[in-house]
Amino acid sequence: MKPFDLTETCVSSETLIQGNLLHVKRDSVRLPNGNLSQREYVMHPGAVLIIPLLPDGSLVMERQFRYPLHQTFIEFPAGKIDAGEDPLETGKRELLEETGYTANNWQFLTLFHPCIGYSNEVIHIFLAHDLTLGISKLDEDEHLEIFTMRFSEAMEAMSSGNITDGKTMIALFLAQKYLGKK
Amino acid sequence: MKPFDLTETCVSSETLIQGNLLHVKRDSVRLPNGNLSQREYVMHPGAVLIIPLLPDGSLVMERQFRYPLHQTFIEFPAGKIDAGEDPLETGKRELLEETGYTANNWQFLTLFHPCIGYSNEVIHIFLAHDLTLGISKLDEDEHLEIFTMRFSEAMEAMSSGNITDGKTMIALFLAQKYLGKK
Numbered sequence: 626m627k628p629f630d631l632t633e634t635c636v637s638s639e640t641l642i643q644g645n646l647l648h649v650k651r652d653s654v655r656l657p658n659g660n661l662s663q664r665e666y667v668m669h670p671g672a673v674l675i676i677p678l679l680p681d682g683s684l685v686m687e688r689q690f691r692y693p694l695h696q697t698f699i700e701f702p703a704g705k706i707d708a709g710e711d712p713l714e715t716g717k718r719e720l721l722e723e724t725g726y727t728a729n730n731w732q733f734l735t736l737f738h739p740c741i742g743y744s745n746e747v748i749h750i751f752l753a754h755d756l757t758l759g760i761s762k763l764d765e766d767e768h769l770e771i772f773t774m775r776f777s778e779a780m781e782a783m784s785s786g787n788i789t790d791g792k793t794m795i796a797l798f799l800a801q802k803y804l805g806k807k
Numbered sequence: 808m809k810p811f812d813l814t815e816t817c818v819s820s821e822t823l824i825q826g827n828l829l830h831v832k833r834d835s836v837r838l839p840n841g842n843l844s845q846r847e848y849v850m851h852p853g854a855v856l857i858i859p860l861l862p863d864g865s866l867v868m869e870r871q872f873r874y875p876l877h878q879t880f881i882e883f884p885a886g887k888i889d890a891g892e893d894p895l896e897t898g899k900r901e902l903l904e905e906t907g908y909t910a911n912n913w914q915f916l917t918l919f920h921p922c923i924g925y926s927n928e929v930i931h932i933f934l935a936h937d938l939t940l941g942i943s944k945l946d947e948d949e950h951l952e953i954f955t956m957r958f959s960e961a962m963e964a965m966s967s968g969n970i971t972d973g974k975t976m977i978a979l980f981l982a983q984k985y986l987g988k989k
Contacts, residue, residue: 631879633872642831644833645847658948664875691924693924746922770813794919794977
Protein backbone atom coordinates (compact mmCIF):
# COMPACT_ATOMS: atom_id res chain seq x y z
CA MET A 626 0.00 0.00 0.00
CA LYS A 627 1.29 3.43 -0.87
CA PRO A 628 1.56 5.57 2.28
CA PHE A 629 -0.60 8.71 2.39
CA ASP A 630 1.23 11.97 1.83
CA LEU A 631 1.45 13.33 5.38
CA THR A 632 3.79 16.20 4.54
CA GLU A 633 3.44 19.55 6.30
CA THR A 634 4.97 22.47 4.42
CA CYS A 635 6.48 25.64 5.87
CA VAL A 636 4.55 28.87 5.24
CA SER A 637 6.66 31.14 7.46
CA SER A 638 9.24 30.76 10.20
CA GLU A 639 10.33 32.86 13.18
CA THR A 640 12.90 32.47 15.94
CA LEU A 641 11.31 32.56 19.41
CA ILE A 642 14.49 32.10 21.42
CA GLN A 643 18.13 32.30 20.47
CA GLY A 644 19.34 31.61 23.97
CA ASN A 645 22.64 30.53 25.44
CA LEU A 646 21.57 26.92 25.22
CA LEU A 647 18.32 26.64 23.31
CA HIS A 648 17.35 27.85 19.85
CA VAL A 649 13.55 27.65 19.52
CA LYS A 650 11.54 28.32 16.37
CA ARG A 651 7.86 28.69 15.52
CA ASP A 652 6.72 27.92 11.97
CA SER A 653 3.37 28.36 10.33
CA VAL A 654 2.67 25.21 8.35
CA ARG A 655 0.19 23.98 5.77
CA LEU A 656 -1.32 20.64 6.82
CA PRO A 657 -2.16 17.83 4.36
CA ASN A 658 -5.86 18.85 4.55
CA GLY A 659 -4.97 22.42 3.53
CA ASN A 660 -5.51 23.97 6.98
CA LEU A 661 -2.90 26.19 8.60
CA SER A 662 -1.30 25.27 11.92
CA GLN A 663 1.77 26.12 14.00
CA ARG A 664 4.79 24.09 15.03
CA GLU A 665 7.22 25.06 17.80
CA TYR A 666 10.49 23.20 18.09
CA VAL A 667 14.09 23.21 19.28
CA MET A 668 16.86 23.54 16.67
CA HIS A 669 19.72 21.28 17.73
CA PRO A 670 23.16 20.78 16.11
CA GLY A 671 23.09 17.01 16.69
CA ALA A 672 25.07 15.00 19.21
CA VAL A 673 27.33 11.99 19.57
CA LEU A 674 27.18 9.28 22.22
CA ILE A 675 30.19 7.07 22.90
CA ILE A 676 30.10 3.53 24.34
CA PRO A 677 33.62 3.26 25.81
CA LEU A 678 34.47 -0.43 26.21
CA LEU A 679 37.44 -1.38 28.43
CA PRO A 680 39.54 -4.51 27.71
CA ASP A 681 37.87 -6.37 30.60
CA GLY A 682 34.45 -5.74 29.01
CA SER A 683 33.35 -3.04 31.43
CA LEU A 684 32.01 0.35 30.41
CA VAL A 685 33.18 3.89 31.17
CA MET A 686 30.17 5.86 32.34
CA GLU A 687 29.28 9.20 33.88
CA ARG A 688 27.13 10.47 36.68
CA GLN A 689 25.77 13.91 35.82
CA PHE A 690 23.19 16.24 37.36
CA ARG A 691 20.52 17.15 34.82
CA TYR A 692 18.83 20.32 35.88
CA PRO A 693 15.54 19.97 33.92
CA LEU A 694 14.76 16.88 36.00
CA HIS A 695 16.63 17.94 39.17
CA GLN A 696 18.20 14.52 39.26
CA THR A 697 21.57 12.82 38.78
CA PHE A 698 21.67 10.39 35.83
CA ILE A 699 23.96 7.54 34.85
CA GLU A 700 24.90 8.15 31.21
CA PHE A 701 27.35 7.26 28.52
CA PRO A 702 29.67 10.14 27.53
CA ALA A 703 28.01 12.35 24.91
CA GLY A 704 28.16 15.85 23.54
CA LYS A 705 27.01 18.25 20.88
CA ILE A 706 28.52 18.40 17.41
CA ASP A 707 30.45 21.63 16.78
CA ALA A 708 29.70 23.55 13.56
CA GLY A 709 31.24 21.71 10.61
CA GLU A 710 32.55 18.87 12.77
CA ASP A 711 32.40 15.25 11.62
CA PRO A 712 30.49 13.11 14.18
CA LEU A 713 33.48 10.78 14.62
CA GLU A 714 35.64 13.79 15.55
CA THR A 715 32.96 14.89 18.02
CA GLY A 716 33.09 11.42 19.58
CA LYS A 717 36.88 11.53 19.94
CA ARG A 718 36.82 15.06 21.35
CA GLU A 719 34.00 14.42 23.84
CA LEU A 720 35.44 11.11 25.05
CA LEU A 721 38.78 12.80 25.77
CA GLU A 722 37.30 15.98 27.29
CA GLU A 723 34.87 14.19 29.58
CA THR A 724 36.70 11.01 30.53
CA GLY A 725 40.37 11.44 29.59
CA TYR A 726 40.26 8.33 27.37
CA THR A 727 41.32 8.01 23.76
CA ALA A 728 40.37 4.97 21.66
CA ASN A 729 42.20 3.27 18.77
CA ASN A 730 39.11 1.59 17.40
CA TRP A 731 35.86 3.39 16.58
CA GLN A 732 32.75 1.77 15.14
CA PHE A 733 29.61 3.60 14.12
CA LEU A 734 26.57 1.67 15.35
CA THR A 735 23.53 3.75 14.43
CA LEU A 736 21.82 7.09 14.67
CA PHE A 737 18.47 7.90 16.20
CA HIS A 738 16.14 10.80 16.98
CA PRO A 739 15.48 11.26 20.72
CA CYS A 740 12.68 13.78 20.61
CA ILE A 741 10.85 13.96 17.27
CA GLY A 742 7.84 15.88 18.62
CA TYR A 743 9.67 19.11 19.43
CA SER A 744 13.35 18.88 18.48
CA ASN A 745 15.36 18.14 15.34
CA GLU A 746 18.14 16.49 17.39
CA VAL A 747 19.88 13.42 15.98
CA ILE A 748 22.27 11.31 18.09
CA HIS A 749 25.06 9.28 16.46
CA ILE A 750 26.20 6.26 18.50
CA PHE A 751 29.79 4.97 18.35
CA LEU A 752 31.44 2.03 20.06
CA ALA A 753 34.99 2.89 21.19
CA HIS A 754 37.45 0.01 21.83
CA ASP A 755 41.16 -0.10 22.73
CA LEU A 756 41.04 2.71 25.27
CA THR A 757 44.08 4.53 26.65
CA LEU A 758 43.69 6.74 29.72
CA GLY A 759 45.06 10.28 29.59
CA ILE A 760 43.81 13.45 31.28
CA SER A 761 40.27 14.79 30.96
CA LYS A 762 39.74 18.41 29.94
CA LEU A 763 36.54 19.50 31.63
CA ASP A 764 35.63 23.16 31.81
CA GLU A 765 35.69 24.60 35.32
CA ASP A 766 31.87 24.69 35.33
CA GLU A 767 31.33 21.14 34.02
CA HIS A 768 30.68 18.75 36.88
CA LEU A 769 30.53 15.06 36.27
CA GLU A 770 31.80 11.92 37.85
CA ILE A 771 33.44 9.19 35.76
CA PHE A 772 33.23 5.56 36.84
CA THR A 773 33.21 2.08 35.35
CA MET A 774 30.42 -0.47 35.36
CA ARG A 775 30.38 -4.09 34.32
CA PHE A 776 28.11 -4.67 31.35
CA SER A 777 25.80 -6.92 33.37
CA GLU A 778 25.59 -4.29 36.12
CA ALA A 779 24.55 -1.68 33.57
CA MET A 780 21.83 -3.96 32.16
CA GLU A 781 20.58 -4.62 35.70
CA ALA A 782 20.60 -0.90 36.46
CA MET A 783 18.39 -0.39 33.41
CA SER A 784 15.99 -3.18 34.45
CA SER A 785 15.71 -1.81 37.97
CA GLY A 786 15.04 1.75 36.84
CA ASN A 787 18.42 3.19 37.88
CA ILE A 788 19.28 3.99 34.27
CA THR A 789 16.40 5.89 32.65
CA ASP A 790 18.26 8.15 30.22
CA GLY A 791 16.85 7.26 26.80
CA LYS A 792 20.08 7.61 24.79
CA THR A 793 21.98 5.46 27.31
CA MET A 794 19.24 2.78 27.22
CA ILE A 795 19.32 2.60 23.41
CA ALA A 796 23.12 2.39 23.48
CA LEU A 797 23.04 -0.44 26.05
CA PHE A 798 20.52 -2.45 24.03
CA LEU A 799 22.61 -1.94 20.87
CA ALA A 800 25.84 -2.86 22.63
CA GLN A 801 24.18 -6.00 23.98
CA LYS A 802 23.12 -6.96 20.48
CA TYR A 803 26.44 -6.01 18.89
CA LEU A 804 28.65 -7.69 21.46
CA GLY A 805 26.39 -10.72 21.78
CA LYS A 806 26.04 -10.22 25.53
CA LYS A 807 23.34 -11.81 27.62
CA MET B 808 32.62 5.21 46.90
CA LYS B 809 30.20 7.93 47.82
CA PRO B 810 29.16 9.88 44.70
CA PHE B 811 30.13 13.55 44.64
CA ASP B 812 27.31 16.00 45.27
CA LEU B 813 26.64 17.26 41.74
CA THR B 814 23.46 19.16 42.62
CA GLU B 815 22.69 22.48 40.94
CA THR B 816 20.27 24.68 42.90
CA CYS B 817 17.79 27.19 41.52
CA VAL B 818 18.52 30.87 42.23
CA SER B 819 15.77 32.35 40.05
CA SER B 820 13.46 31.19 37.28
CA GLU B 821 11.70 32.87 34.34
CA THR B 822 9.40 31.70 31.56
CA LEU B 823 10.88 32.39 28.10
CA ILE B 824 8.01 30.94 26.08
CA GLN B 825 4.51 29.89 26.99
CA GLY B 826 3.61 28.88 23.47
CA ASN B 827 0.84 26.81 21.99
CA LEU B 828 3.06 23.76 22.13
CA LEU B 829 6.22 24.55 24.04
CA HIS B 830 6.74 25.94 27.52
CA VAL B 831 10.38 27.00 27.87
CA LYS B 832 12.07 28.25 31.05
CA ARG B 833 15.42 29.80 31.91
CA ASP B 834 16.76 29.39 35.45
CA SER B 835 19.80 30.89 37.12
CA VAL B 836 21.49 28.10 39.04
CA ARG B 837 24.26 27.73 41.62
CA LEU B 838 26.79 25.11 40.48
CA PRO B 839 28.54 22.68 42.87
CA ASN B 840 31.69 24.87 42.73
CA GLY B 841 29.66 27.94 43.82
CA ASN B 842 29.64 29.65 40.41
CA LEU B 843 26.42 30.90 38.83
CA SER B 844 25.21 29.58 35.49
CA GLN B 845 22.03 29.40 33.41
CA ARG B 846 19.86 26.50 32.33
CA GLU B 847 17.22 26.66 29.55
CA TYR B 848 14.76 23.80 29.21
CA VAL B 849 11.36 22.63 28.01
CA MET B 850 8.65 21.98 30.61
CA HIS B 851 6.70 18.90 29.50
CA PRO B 852 3.62 17.26 31.09
CA GLY B 853 4.96 13.73 30.42
CA ALA B 854 3.74 11.23 27.86
CA VAL B 855 2.62 7.65 27.44
CA LEU B 856 3.66 5.20 24.73
CA ILE B 857 1.56 2.13 24.00
CA ILE B 858 2.81 -1.14 22.48
CA PRO B 859 -0.43 -2.55 20.99
CA LEU B 860 -0.01 -6.29 20.50
CA LEU B 861 -2.48 -8.13 18.26
CA PRO B 862 -3.43 -11.80 18.90
CA ASP B 863 -1.24 -12.93 15.97
CA GLY B 864 1.78 -11.23 17.59
CA SER B 865 1.90 -8.27 15.23
CA LEU B 866 2.05 -4.64 16.33
CA VAL B 867 -0.24 -1.68 15.65
CA MET B 868 1.95 1.20 14.53
CA GLU B 869 1.67 4.68 13.06
CA ARG B 870 3.25 6.65 10.30
CA GLN B 871 3.39 10.32 11.23
CA PHE B 872 5.03 13.41 9.75
CA ARG B 873 7.25 15.11 12.32
CA TYR B 874 7.79 18.69 11.35
CA PRO B 875 11.02 19.42 13.30
CA LEU B 876 12.77 16.80 11.16
CA HIS B 877 10.63 17.25 8.00
CA GLN B 878 10.32 13.50 7.84
CA THR B 879 7.70 10.76 8.27
CA PHE B 880 8.42 8.38 11.16
CA ILE B 881 7.23 4.91 12.07
CA GLU B 882 6.16 5.09 15.72
CA PHE B 883 4.15 3.39 18.40
CA PRO B 884 1.01 5.30 19.43
CA ALA B 885 1.84 7.88 22.10
CA GLY B 886 0.54 11.10 23.54
CA LYS B 887 0.82 13.69 26.25
CA ILE B 888 -0.63 13.25 29.71
CA ASP B 889 -3.51 15.65 30.39
CA ALA B 890 -3.44 17.63 33.65
CA GLY B 891 -4.26 15.32 36.56
CA GLU B 892 -4.57 12.25 34.35
CA ASP B 893 -3.23 8.87 35.43
CA PRO B 894 -0.71 7.55 32.83
CA LEU B 895 -2.75 4.36 32.33
CA GLU B 896 -5.80 6.49 31.46
CA THR B 897 -3.65 8.47 29.01
CA GLY B 898 -2.62 5.20 27.38
CA LYS B 899 -6.23 4.04 27.02
CA ARG B 900 -7.35 7.42 25.68
CA GLU B 901 -4.50 7.81 23.18
CA LEU B 902 -4.76 4.24 21.91
CA LEU B 903 -8.46 4.73 21.21
CA GLU B 904 -8.14 8.24 19.76
CA GLU B 905 -5.27 7.43 17.44
CA THR B 906 -5.92 3.83 16.41
CA GLY B 907 -9.52 3.00 17.34
CA TYR B 908 -8.38 0.05 19.50
CA THR B 909 -9.27 -0.68 23.10
CA ALA B 910 -7.34 -3.25 25.14
CA ASN B 911 -8.49 -5.53 27.97
CA ASN B 912 -5.01 -6.11 29.31
CA TRP B 913 -2.56 -3.35 30.20
CA GLN B 914 0.93 -3.88 31.61
CA PHE B 915 3.28 -1.13 32.70
CA LEU B 916 6.80 -1.91 31.45
CA THR B 917 8.98 1.05 32.41
CA LEU B 918 9.47 4.78 32.25
CA PHE B 919 12.36 6.69 30.75
CA HIS B 920 13.57 10.22 30.04
CA PRO B 921 14.02 10.95 26.31
CA CYS B 922 15.83 14.27 26.48
CA ILE B 923 17.51 14.98 29.82
CA GLY B 924 19.69 17.82 28.53
CA TYR B 925 16.89 20.26 27.79
CA SER B 926 13.50 18.79 28.73
CA ASN B 927 11.85 17.35 31.83
CA GLU B 928 9.79 14.93 29.75
CA VAL B 929 9.17 11.42 31.07
CA ILE B 930 7.61 8.67 28.91
CA HIS B 931 5.68 5.78 30.49
CA ILE B 932 5.60 2.60 28.38
CA PHE B 933 2.65 0.20 28.50
CA LEU B 934 2.06 -3.09 26.71
CA ALA B 935 -1.58 -3.46 25.58
CA HIS B 936 -2.94 -6.97 24.87
CA ASP B 937 -6.40 -8.27 23.95
CA LEU B 938 -7.24 -5.54 21.47
CA THR B 939 -10.71 -4.80 20.12
CA LEU B 940 -11.08 -2.55 17.12
CA GLY B 941 -13.56 0.33 17.29
CA ILE B 942 -13.45 3.77 15.69
CA SER B 943 -10.56 6.21 16.05
CA LYS B 944 -11.26 9.77 17.15
CA LEU B 945 -8.61 11.91 15.49
CA ASP B 946 -8.97 15.67 15.41
CA GLU B 947 -9.51 17.09 11.95
CA ASP B 948 -5.96 18.45 11.94
CA GLU B 949 -4.27 15.25 13.16
CA HIS B 950 -2.88 13.27 10.26
CA LEU B 951 -1.50 9.83 10.78
CA GLU B 952 -1.65 6.48 9.12
CA ILE B 953 -2.27 3.31 11.15
CA PHE B 954 -0.85 -0.01 9.99
CA THR B 955 0.33 -3.32 11.43
CA MET B 956 3.83 -4.79 11.38
CA ARG B 957 5.05 -8.21 12.34
CA PHE B 958 7.40 -8.06 15.31
CA SER B 959 10.33 -9.37 13.24
CA GLU B 960 9.63 -6.74 10.55
CA ALA B 961 9.76 -3.99 13.16
CA MET B 962 13.09 -5.26 14.53
CA GLU B 963 14.49 -5.40 10.98
CA ALA B 964 13.22 -1.87 10.30
CA MET B 965 15.14 -0.74 13.38
CA SER B 966 18.33 -2.53 12.28
CA SER B 967 18.12 -1.08 8.77
CA GLY B 968 17.55 2.48 9.99
CA ASN B 969 13.90 2.73 8.98
CA ILE B 970 12.83 3.12 12.61
CA THR B 971 14.93 5.83 14.28
CA ASP B 972 12.41 7.29 16.74
CA GLY B 973 14.05 6.85 20.14
CA LYS B 974 10.89 6.06 22.14
CA THR B 975 9.82 3.45 19.58
CA MET B 976 13.30 1.85 19.63
CA ILE B 977 13.28 1.56 23.43
CA ALA B 978 9.77 0.10 23.35
CA LEU B 979 10.78 -2.48 20.71
CA PHE B 980 13.83 -3.59 22.71
CA LEU B 981 11.70 -3.85 25.86
CA ALA B 982 8.97 -5.79 24.06
CA GLN B 983 11.58 -8.14 22.65
CA LYS B 984 12.91 -8.78 26.13
CA TYR B 985 9.48 -9.01 27.72
CA LEU B 986 7.94 -11.27 25.09
CA GLY B 987 11.06 -13.41 24.74
CA LYS B 988 11.20 -12.73 20.99
CA LYS B 989 14.30 -13.29 18.87
